[in-house]
Amino acid sequence: MDHPFTVVVAIDFGTTSSGYAFSFTQDPEAIHMMRRWEGGDPGVANQKSPTSLLLTPELKFHSFGFAARDNYHDLDPEEAQHWLYFDKFKMKIHSTTDLTMETELEAVSGRKVRAIDVFSHALRFFRVHALKEVKDQSSSLLEGDEVRWVITVPAVWRQPAKQFMREAAYLAGLVSPDTPEQLLIALEPEAASIYCRKLRLHQVIDLSLRPMTNGLTGESSDRYIVADCGGGTVDLTVHQIEQPQGTLKELYKVSGGPYGAVGVDLAFEAMLCKIFGEDFIESFKAKRPAAWVDLTIAFEARKRTATPGRSNALNISLPFSFIDFYKRYRGQSVETALRKSNMNIVKWSSQGMLRLTPEAMNELFQPTINNIIKHIVRKCGAITLDLPEALPGAVAGAERREIRATMQFGDTEIKVTAVDMVTNQTVRAAIDFLSN
Ligand SMILES: Nc1ncnc2c1ncn2[C@@H]1O[C@H](COP(=O)(O)OP(=O)(O)OP(=O)(O)O)[C@@H](O)[C@H]1O
Numbered sequence: 001m002d003h004p005f006t007v008v009v010a011i012d013f014g015t016t017s018s019g020y021a022f023s024f025t026q027d028p029e030a031i032h033m034m035r036r037w038e039g040g041d042p043g044v045a046n047q048k049s050p051t052s053l054l055l056t057p058e059l060k061f062h063s064f065g066f067a068a069r070d071n072y073h074d075l076d077p078e079e080a081q082h083w084l085y086f087d088k089f090k091m092k093i094h095s096t097t098d099l100t101m102e103t104e105l106e107a108v109s110g111r112k113v114r115a116i117d118v119f120s121h122a123l124r125f126f127r128v129h130a131l132k133e134v135k136d137q138s139s140s141l142l143e144g145d146e147v148r149w150v151i152t153v154p155a156v157w158r159q160p161a162k163q164f165m166r167e168a169a170y171l172a173g174l175v176s177p178d179t180p181e182q183l184l185i186a187l188e189p190e191a192a193s194i195y196c197r198k199l200r201l202h203q204v205i206d207l208s209l210r211p212m213t214n215g216l217t218g219e220s221s222d223r224y225i226v227a228d229c230g231g232g233t234v235d236l237t238v239h240q241i242e243q244p245q246g247t248l249k250e251l252y253k254v255s256g257g258p259y260g261a262v263g264v265d266l267a268f269e270a271m272l273c274k275i276f277g278e279d280f281i282e283s284f285k286a287k288r289p290a291a292w293v294d295l296t297i298a299f300e301a302r303k304r305t306a307t308p309g310r311s312n313a314l315n316i317s318l319p320f321s322f323i324d325f326y327k328r329y330r331g332q333s334v335e336t337a338l339r340k341s342n343m344n345i346v347k348w349s350s351q352g353m354l355r356l357t358p359e360a361m362n363e364l365f366q367p368t369i370n371n372i373i374k375h376i377v378r379k380c381g382a383i384t385l386d387l388p389e390a391l392p393g394a395v396a397g398a399e400r401r402e403i404r405a406t407m408q409f410g411d412t413e414i415k416v417t418a419v420d421m422v423t424n425q426t427v428r429a430a431i432d433f434l435s436n
């Protein structure tokens, strides 16, 4: 058979959110993205659906994505303690050193279940959804063995984690263990890189800096770096397009690590533990699980508006049941706890909100950023910019002075140029590889 598969369905199983896309082998360029699902969060744009799973107290699949979250949220708090809600669970597979089929995952309520079952429930959900959509798009009847499945995994995953994903796919009925070639485990950054190669010239130029003449033109010299900053992992790939065949050559070994944006969420949780006590937070999660989910959603929306240059505080509403539960638990108010904690960077607003100052926000992001810089971005030297005091035409007293520095990667050397964005004048820039 020339084309043993009629359709290729790829699942991007993310730490925070997941999605899928498919294309028919007779027209591989026409990529059908997952239909937008219902639901969504205030203040957050979503193309994918949250990687959230809800199981009943009898460990049966209940729902996935926004539906899982919303259903869980609407459960009676007493009842919710018996249900199993999972989110942000993917990285457990990477962090567990002795991963087996028996490795367990803990639901928000504290109940445990085999990780392989959690993954296969999620994959089964995608299988059903994707196949339904494929069938809607296809005129001919589709047999199960005509589908090739692809699941992307982080490049830093070791062999056991990859095999774990494969076993979960078998359990989910994506493919049978008798036809392993029907499932491809692909690397996330490589998939991203192939996508970038497919981007049309003008799209890439739009993203790149104008002074750089060396845009992606499809010439053999085209090299590009893809930085995939996800919830769980950050991966960097450096590829070159080889002509005329158009294949990709890996210029540097892919570098990455478990330093994704979930680290910021964990730092927020740690900050709450510092203020209100770890025992309280644990108990709150177990006893008021829906309110905990609310709090994480509120934080997510605010997290996305944080920027390094921000000068005012970010408000995060504490759910009423947090305030109430704390009062019962400790016999004092949330406000008192904040005052006693000596966390000067977090304030209390009388409207029931935590006010995170820019310093507090920086503190939450810093460990993750430091990890990325330390482990992923390789230091190669230092750039010096020679800035004249005030350039003619600059706005006097302007708080920010934006200098845009551009690096050009050549065969043997890297060049740097810099421009003052206000005056459009070139600034003297030098790069020294000998200083570190
Ligand atoms: N504007 C933003 N500022 C800060 N963080 C953001 C912003 N937008 C998204 N994020 C964070 O990025 C993460 C989601 O990214 P993405 O969807 O790429 O991850 P993922 O595919 O689920 O994870 P992975 O690929 O690592 O398994 C979330 O942690 C989210 O909070």
Ligand SMILES: [Mg+2]
Binding pocket: 012, 013, 014, 015, 188, 230, 231
């Ligand atoms: Mg991802």
